Amino acid sequence: MDSTSIESARAEWTTILGESGVIAASPKDYGASTMGVVRHIPAVLRPKTKEQVSAILQVAQRWQIAVYPVSTGHNWGYGSANPAQDECVIIDLSQLDKISEFDPEMGVVTIQPGVTQGALREFLDRHDGEYLVPVTGAGPTCSLLGNALERGYGITPITDHFAAVTKIEAILPDGTLYRTPLSELGGAEVDGLFKWGLGPYLDGLFSQGNFGVVVGITLALAPTPETVTAFFFSTKDDSKLEALVPTVRAVLRALSGSVVAINLLNSQRMLSMMTPFPADKAVEGVLPENVVEDLARRHGVPAWSGVGAIYASKEVAKAARRTLRRLLGPVTDRLIFINQRKVDMAQKVTRLLPGKLATRVQGMADTLSGALQIMHGTPNDVALALAYWRSGDLPPPGHPKNPAQDGCGLIWFAPLVPIRGKDARRYIDMIERVCPQYGINPLITLTTINDRCFDSTVPLLFDRKDTEATTRANDCYRALYHEGQKEGFLPYRLNIHAMDILNNGSLGFSKLSSQLKAAIDPNSILAPGRYIPSTKRTEV
Structure with missing residues (x-):
């Protein structure tokens, strides 16, 4: 990119x-x-309309300037607002923040890239929209559109967020508008009610791709159920994991529609939510096994904890609780059910307790309340505190968390793992073997994305002010990828520093996607290197 071109484009x-x-x-x-x-x-560049996005791309083509769109830039742990390659001009779409259509009868809403989880929740509350927002743990300031296009997921009834996208509107690299055939033929309403449309399913090109700037999507929302009941279970015995994992699969199959997702968390992941990182007890950044065991004993943390929610009518929820007791009872030490009424009671009880005990109970009640809000489709930043466990300055209560700006060191490794006991054990052994070699504590969550497959999220937490620690964390990601490739545990999404995994000319995928990219964007000006191998620009 020469200075004359960028100045002319500017x-x-x-x-x-x-x-x-x-x-x-x-x-x-x-x-x-x-x-x-x-x-x-x-x-x-900060456009306010899709017409301005189109004009931006036409200029970029004329001067062959690479551009990279972001929705809100809050893609924590995967790159934040940074592009996959150097010398890309950012197109910040956060000012395209309109909720243009909402059908309260059908439960579909059309949104722009700047619409956040929190903004949609406020909109639905104002318009008596009895629907759940497809929330994540990333917080209320994150884009719904950006998360859906990256195939994010949650534990509310529509677990797969891209599955909820029924219609896409995008600006192609030459500035022309893409709409699905049903909409172009005059069927915009039914287009928003039926995901697959008519003809080849081209909308998928815009998910984890760089074929256009998506300026609007229609989302199907899950209706608010009569009751939402959280359930928590645990086992103190790590050896029970092989029996617990298939039981989780059995729960999802037996209670399909009522219980849609379950999280399993190891003891270190639970401790990261309950206590500050004890840096004085770490050896080269890693907590020794005896320290973890001592912390777990003092905080009452078991080897494995599980959490899920029942979305159902009162009658169905009652039956679901019986089924959960029958299935989970033999492989767990504890199973409890929590709803908002019980949390409210716990918060009232804290007023009658002595100092330290009151503080501890209040902390637990607040955490439970935050978890229940997410299960109710109300976003919050409770889970975001994880990013601050090893570094970063946690903002005061009531102030928004921004891990990128607050100095946090976080890289997500998010591989897929079959829901089999032996596979889960092989995977956990891999994480616990590799992470400590790079000064990373093995914090593990296994989240069901269907009744066949977990997505595991392992936060690689490090001190971002330490250059060597930053290098080790990025090296750890690579090591986990290569070990996972041998074992069959590959990530479902990539960060901006790992896109070369797919930029592999030996893959049939790479060849086909490059041919499609060359046809749509011959100058490779749009998000070069993002998932699709670059057809022209090869510098990094």
């Missing part, structure tokens, strides 16, 4: 967007990343 973009719409990328905002990866970003 002048045209300023004409389109105004002076305030073309800004510099400061290290504190767009340049910040929890991964510690640094990209050179020549400029940031």
Whole structure:
């Protein structure tokens, strides 16, 4: 990219967007990343309409300037607002924040990239929308559209968030508008009610791809059920895991529709939510086994904890509780059911307890309340505190958390694992073997994304101020990927520093996707290197 081209393009973009719409990328905002990866970003463009997005892309094509769209830039642990390659101009879509259509009868809503989890919750509350927001643990400020396109998931009834996308509207790299055939033929309403449309399913190209800038999606929402009851279970005996895993699968099959997802968390993952990181007891950044055991004993943390929710009528929920007791009883030490009424009672009881005990009970009640809010489709940032366990300055209560700007070191490793006891054990052994070699504590969550497959999330937490620790964390990700490749545990999404995994000319996928990219974007100006091998720009 020569300076003449970027300056000429910048002048045209300023004409389109105004002076305030073309800004510099400061290290504190767009340049910040929890991964510690640094990209050179020549400029940031802030359009307010899809027409401006189209004009931006036409200028980018004319001057062959690479651009990289972000929704809100809160892609924590995968790159935040940073592009996959250097020298990409950021297109910040956060000001495209309209909720343009909502059908309360059918339960579908059409949103732009800047619509956050929190914004949709507020909208539904104002319009008596009795539906759940497809929330994640990333917090209320994160884009629904961005998460869906990355195939994010949650534990509310529509677990797979891209599965809930029924319609897509995008601007192609040459600035033209893409709409699905049903919409173009005059069937916009039914298009939003039926995911697959008519003809080849081209909408999938815009999920984990770089074939266009998605400026709108229609989402199917899950209706608010009569009752939401959380259930928590645990086992103190790690050797019971092989029996617990198939039982989780049996629960999902027996209670399909009422129980849609279950999380399993190891003791270190639970401790990260309950106690500050004891740096003085760590050896080269890693907590020894005896320290973990001592902390777990003092905080009452078992080897494995599980959490899920029942979404059902009162009658069905009662039957579901019986089924859960029958199935989980033989392989767990404890199974409890919690609803908002019980949490409210616990919070009232804290007023009658002595100091330290009151603080502990209040903390547990607050955590449970936050978990229940997420299960009710109300986003919060309770889970986001994890990013601060090893580094970063946790903001005061009531202030928004931004792990990238707050100095947190976090990289997500998120592989897929079959729901089999022996496979879960092989996977856990792999994580516990590899992570400590790089100064990373093995915090493991296994989340069911259907009744056949877990997605595991392992947060690689490190001190971002330490250059060596940052390098080790990125090396750890690579080591986990290569070991997982041998064992059959591969990630379902990639961070910006790992896109070369798919940029492999020997893969049939790479060849076909590159051919499609070359046809749609011959100059490779849109998000080069993002999942699809670059057809022109090869510099990194």
